[in-house]
Amino acid sequence: MSRARLFTLQIGVAFVFIAAWHVCAQYPVFGEVKNFRFFFSAPDDVGLRIWKFFATGMIWRHLWITLTETILAFVIGAVGGVVIGFWFARQPRVAAVFDPYVKMANALPRVVLAPIFMLWFGLGIWSKVALGVTLVFFIVFFNVYQGVKEVSPTVLANARMLGMNERQLLRHVYWPSALSWMFSSLHTSVGFALVGAVVGEYLGSAAGLGYVIHEAEGTFDVTGVFAGMVVLAFFVLAIDYLVTLAENRLLAWRPPAAGQG
Amino acid sequence: MAFTNAVASGRASSLSGVAVALEDVSVVFGSGADSYCAVETIDLNVRDGEFVAIVGPTGCGKSTLLNVVAGLLAPARGRALVRGRQVAGVDADAGYLFQQDALMPWKTALDNVSVALEVAGVARAEARERARAWLARVGLARFTARYPHQLSGGQRKRVALAQVLIRNPAILLMDEPFGPLDAQTRGLMGDLLLKLWSDDRKAVLFVTHDLEEAIALSDRVVVMAAGPGSRIVAEHAIDLPRPRETSEIRLEPRFHALQRAIWSDLRAEVMKAYGDQFGE
Numbered sequence: 001m002s003r004a005r006l007f008t009l010q011i012g013v014a015f016v017f018i019a020a021w022h023v024c025a026q027y028p029v030f031g032e033v034k035n036f037r038f039f040f041s042a043p044d045d046v047g048l049r050i051w052k053f054f055a056t057g058m059i060w061r062h063l064w065i066t067l068t069e070t071i072l073a074f075v076i077g078a079v080g081g082v083v084i085g086f087w088f089a090r091q092p093r094v095a096a097v098f099d100p101y102v103k104m105a106n107a108l109p110r111v112v113l114a115p116i117f118m119l120w121f122g123l124g125i126w127s128k129v130a131l132g133v134t135l136v137f138f139i140v141f142f143n144v145y146q147g148v149k150e151v152s153p154t155v156l157a158n159a160r161m162l163g164m165n166e167r168q169l170l171r172h173v174y175w176p177s178a179l180s181w182m183f184s185s186l187h188t189s190v191g192f193a194l195v196g197a198v199v200g201e202y203l204g205s206a207a208g209l210g211y212v213i214h215e216a217e218g219t220f221d222v223t224g225v226f227a228g229m230v231v232l233a234f235f236v237l238a239i240d241y242l243v244t245l246a247e248n249r250l251l252a253w254r255p256p257a258a259g260q261g
Numbered sequence: 262m263a264f265t266n267a268v269a270s271g272r273a274s275s276l277s278g279v280a281v282a283l284e285d286v287s288v289v290f291g292s293g294a295d296s297y298c299a300v301e302t303i304d305l306n307v308r309d310g311e312f313v314a315i316v317g318p319t320g321c322g323k324s325t326l327l328n329v330v331a332g333l334l335a336p337a338r339g340r341a342l343v344r345g346r347q348v349a350g351v352d353a354d355a356g357y358l359f360q361q362d363a364l365m366p367w368k369t370a371l372d373n374v375s376v377a378l379e380v381a382g383v384a385r386a387e388a389r390e391r392a393r394a395w396l397a398r399v400g401l402a403r404f405t406a407r408y409p410h411q412l413s414g415g416q417r418k419r420v421a422l423a424q425v426l427i428r429n430p431a432i433l434l435m436d437e438p439f440g441p442l443d444a445q446t447r448g449l450m451g452d453l454l455l456k457l458w459s460d461d462r463k464a465v466l467f468v469t470h471d472l473e474e475a476i477a478l479s480d481r482v483v484v485m486a487a488g489p490g491s492r493i494v495a496e497h498a499i500d501l502p503r504p505r506e507t508s509e510i511r512l513e514p515r516f517h518a519l520q521r522a523i524w525s526d527l528r529a530e531v532m533k534a535y536g537d538q539f540g541e
Contacts, residue, residue, distance in 0.1 A: 157336055157420075158363030160351045162377045162428065172376055176367040253367045255410035 018043045041223040049227035054092070063235060065208040069197035070239070071123050073132025074190055078182065081140025086178060088141075089148035106138045123205055132196025139189045140182055147181030148174050183250050190243050194236060209235065210228070247248045267531075278309035280432050280464030281330055285339035286327050299325045301490040302339070305483065307432070307488060314475035316527060317485030318534035323468040324360075325428035327434045330466060331357050346432055356430030356463075358421055358438040364409045370396060371405040372418045377424050395423040399453065415446040417452070426457060433458075433465045439474070447471075451478055451507040459504060476519050477507040484526045487534035497524040 025042035053059035088095035121127040201210025216224025283305040286502040290297045299322040332352040341348040359410040375392035399419040411477035
């Protein structure tokens, strides 16, 4: 399928969906229009609301807060995951001792931690960052651990034969291998950082996209909820795009994975 | 035991420098009832400047011997000496060319070669300059910026060869280095190896399952028995003239005579190994 044709079809799907939504919001297809609009709003209303978000400039502050929380959660979680993952992989005894606790902590649904983080860190950004960190940490941790453990034995033996000492092995072999595993999970971990931020905001805050959606929901303002969701979706797409750019730069040495463009 | 030692003893003077010596080496894997003896009581010398090929059936412990010389594996009994020094731990004097891809996939060809010098304390700029020169010597001047996955199997072997040789190791250990390559590339790599080797004639221990390759490259072919508990069953001196062109030398009558002689020793072992794998 050509690029142009694919793009046309993709636009077509959105068009059909929005058109159907519009028709239902204008004509009594499913009972009264008023009822439908209460539950599902209408595409033009949602569009208008989004335009207002940006025209009044109120959304920028919320986007900025959510972005800050996401970045902080990612950076702190990733650094922690890399350090601990490295340490555990190089010290099997430490890893064995902590193994049940790591599993336990990872098994816990992170949302239940949100109230305790609110209690500890207050309603500001740090309780959201903490929630994101607990999500990002484990993804990065497991990937780095794996990356260090699964260095090709031949590459390792070769590096030893080239005269590398432990420190040099760390720098030239273990570290790049671990980083490559971490970067391969970049999409997932950045996504989880954002999930942590938004869920945290949703559960209690005074700013951020999660807050915008939660507030609209509290007043049965379905238009506001949908508008917030659309902004959130595009926000995620934009971040994902940036991650892809970073990934292409950082993993240039990797062969293109089978099945992926 | 049928012992068909055909070493031309004229050059085998014990006074000449011995680069590698294996003395009564046995290697055992595992312990207790599950233990498995890979090689048994191996005695083998490689003289300075000598190119020795080891052939034998699959799984006879050829690579095990190399790993003992490299210091990657400690023998259960006996000892390995490199230039008179007993091998303990990874041997810095040895250059090892592996069968599988051993390049660091996250480094470019240039970085893969220059890192071999950098870890030895050579300044980065100088290391890169010399790495560039070595890549040119192996015919990869235009490919310095490529990552291993962007190179063909033969090109990757050339990078690996440059990576090993740039350190100027005293001895070269090669574990079926050209095994994964197609026949033509293998021939070209053999010629390249001989050309580089003839510049400074390091002692080489070359493991292969390809008898023709062994004869074409080496001064002496050592035949190992089928495992477990593999021993050396025969040695043959290869008196073909140098310099050699691997594709040309194969056509010589002397080559065929040697091939027939060595194959008669090797055949029995191959059949034994085959029989062990597939029943009676």
